[in-house]
Amino acid sequence: MEFTYKAILLHQTEASKPLALFAARSAEIDLWSGIPQKKRFGTGNETSETAGFQREQNPARIKSLQEFYRDEQNVIRDSRTSRIVYMPPEAKVVPELMAQMVEWINAKDELPVPLKAAIAHYQYATIHPYYDGNGRTARLLTTLILHLGGYGLKGLYALEEYYARDLKTYYEALTVGPSHNYHLGRAEADITGWIAYFIEGMATSFEKVHAQAKKESQTGAADRSNFLRTLDVKQRKALTLFEHSREVTAKEIAELLGFQQRPAAALCQRWVAEEFLVIADPSKKARRYRLNDELEERVANGS
Numbered sequence: 001m002e003f004t005y006k007a008i009l010l011h012q013t014e015a016s017k018p019l020a021l022f023a024a025r026s027a028e029i030d031l032w033s034g035i036p037q038k039k040r041f042g043t044g045n046e047t048s049e050t051a052g053f054q055r056e057q058n059p060a061r062i063k064s065l066q067e068f069y070r071d072e073q074n075v076i077r078d079s080r081t082s083r084i085v086y087m088p089p090e091a092k093v094v095p096e097l098m099a100q101m102v103e104w105i106n107a108k109d110e111l112p113v114p115l116k117a118a119i120a121h122y123q124y125a126t127i128h129p130y131y132d133g134n135g136r137t138a139r140l141l142t143t144l145i146l147h148l149g150g151y152g153l154k155g156l157y158a159l160e161e162y163y164a165r166d167l168k169t170y171y172e173a174l175t176v177g178p179s180h181n182y183h184l185g186r187a188e189a190d191i192t193g194w195i196a197y198f199i200e201g202m203a204t205s206f207e208k209v210h211a212q213a214k215k216e217s218q219t220g221a222a223d224r225s226n227f228l229r230t231l232d233v234k235q236r237k238a239l240t241l242f243e244h245s246r247e248v249t250a251k252e253i254a255e256l257l258g259f260q261q262r263p264a265a266a267l268c269q270r271w272v273a274e275e276f277l278v279i280a281d282p283s284k285k286a287r288r289y290r291l292n293d294e295l296e297e298r299v300a301n302g303s
Contacts, residue, residue, distance in 0.1 A: 069094045069129045088128035089182040097127045113149030117142045118198035162201040173197035247280045247288040
């Protein structure tokens with residue numbers, strides 16, 4: 001028995017393999033066999049692994065899920081003072097909480113998609129099912145929900161940029177409730193402030209896209225939407241460098257994207273492998289990159 005779902009392919013880190021995110025109806029999840037169920041697809045470097053879970057809850061399946069999630073209590077501490085900022089739920093309740101969250105996300109209701117995405121983001125980060133990577137995965141989940149709900153704008157915006165401008169405000173918005181302990185009020189906390197912050201981020205990002213589109217239309221620039229859709233968000237942003245210079249360095253790309261130089265260099269290597277970039281100067285200390293011939297011509301012609 002097989003099922004087919006629409007999915008988006010994302011990278012959690014610049015060097016990681018792609019991650020396929022998809023949503024499935026709970027009635028179909030019930031028919032899946034095995035917890036966790038995994039299937040690898042793709043060829044070469046572009047391979048990915050799916051993971052699915054059955055909703056039926058019996059002791060054997062719950063035990064399987066417990067092996068997949070964290071199996072001990074973890075805490076989030078202030079990096080400067082070591083003070084406990086947040087204590088997630090006990091490991092033994094994580095599988096049930098995750099199953100409930102997934103069922104809620106997949107449920108058909110009248111809740112506007114941005115609100116569902118905001119609540120899902122908060123709930124995932126609050127459950128904190130893994131030892132590491134919870135924030136990144138929560139943001140990926142948000143992207144998936146918005147994309148499938150018609151708020152993807154073909155990838156022309158990224159909430160990550162909104163968060164990155166002021167990480168302190170992002171974490172403060174997520175920190176709500178009378179206690180840092182999940183079991184002492186965090187689960188029932190009023191998250192109105194977080195939702196307001198999240199929606200403001202969407203509005204800011206959408207306004208930025210609108211302003212850019214308006215600016216392009218006033219300059220008489222050609223419609224590049226179909227072309228841009230073939231590129232990811234970082235590649236689109238990198239194009240702005242090549243509007244002023246034929247060749248760039250990994251350092252310049254790092255400064256543009258807000259990366260450290262090492263991950264930026266790894267990103268450039270991946271772009272070379274994908275034929276987005278071409279090595280213009282192979283020198284190790286001053287390696288320079290340019291766009292492939294087709295992209296270079298497009299940028300030169302403003303198309």
